[in-house]
Amino acid sequence: MKRALISDVHSNLEALTAVLEDIKSHGITEIYCLGDVIGYGPNPRECLDIVMKLPVCILGNHDQAAMFDPDGFNPVALRAVYWTREQLEQGTNASDVNRRWDFLGELPRSRDEGERLFVHGSPREPTNEYIFPEDVYNQRKMQVLFDRTPLYCFQGHTHIPGVFTMSGDFLSPDECQYEYRFTGDKALVNVGSVGQPRDGDPRPCYVILSDESVIFRRIDYDPEETIQKIYAQPDLDNMLGDRLREGR
Numbered sequence: 001m002k003r004a005l006i007s008d009v010h011s012n013l014e015a016l017t018a019v020l021e022d023i024k025s026h027g028i029t030e031i032y033c034l035g036d037v038i039g040y041g042p043n044p045r046e047c048l049d050i051v052m053k054l055p056v057c058i059l060g061n062h063d064q065a066a067m068f069d070p071d072g073f074n075p076v077a078l079r080a081v082y083w084t085r086e087q088l089e090q091g092t093n094a095s096d097v098n099r100r101w102d103f104l105g106e107l108p109r110s111r112d113e114g115e116r117l118f119v120h121g122s123p124r125e126p127t128n129e130y131i132f133p134e135d136v137y138n139q140r141k142m143q144v145l146f147d148r149t150p151l152y153c154f155q156g157h158t159h160i161p162g163v164f165t166m167s168g169d170f171l172s173p174d175e176c177q178y179e180y181r182f183t184g185d186k187a188l189v190n191v192g193s194v195g196q197p198r199d200g201d202p203r204p205c206y207v208i209l210s211d212e213s214v215i216f217r218r219i220d221y222d223p224e225e226t227i228q229k230i231y232a233q234p235d236l237d238n239m240l241g242d243r244l245r246e247g248r
């Protein structure tokens with residue numbers, strides 16, 4: 001059965017809508033979200049209301065930051081956290097506000113499905129640890145991460161899609177022609193970011209997972225509407241909009 005994996009929506013409603021349309025056009029009904037529904041972008045309530053309907057959502061560090069004061073956030077990200085918190089306190093009625101906070105408060109840090117593990121960050125530290133492409137040069141780190149991976153681990157967090165293989169490679173979507181076929185060896189798959197790609201390609205990214213492979217999908221959308229909404233909010237730094245044009 002095919003399933004779509006999305007991550008790092010970051011309150012970008014236009015990107016989320018475009019991705020969901022693409023998923024629907026493939027006839028896929030089961031969608032997992034690997035965290036960071038909110039933070040950075042202008043539509044936290046709207047994005048949460050959509051993701052709340054999915055069968056699985058994992059806690060991301062920005063979702064956590066909305067609830068508890070975060071560690072290690074830069075000033076731009078921190079201001080966006082406080083603004084997001086304010087937005088979540090607002091709503092047409094109290095039950096909507098409470099529903100969103102309850103959803104965030106109950107998000108699991110990981111989902112274990114036997115051979116498949118779903119996290120936001122890494123199998124060692126599901127919420128906060130980054131696995132960057134250059135970590136392939138840190139053999140000790142990769143060894144620990146693979147030791148903690150049942151067969152496949154799916155994650156987000158870096159906003160850089162691709163596959164880490166047991167042979168020590170990182171394959172970007174380009175390098176694997178947008179499809180990585182499982183070999184039976186362990187693999188760590190970063191599904192990329194819907195709402196704030198950072199691999200130099202501004203198109204929202206997600207993956208279609210089947211028993212045989214993961215297919216990386218890049219979706220065309222016009223980021224200008226989102227960018228203008230960010231510009232209109234003094235607490236959301238303009239660079240959070242600018243970066244959407246370049247995917248950085």
Ligand SMILES: [Fe+2]
Nearest residue numbers: 008036062157
């Ligand atoms: Fe993120």
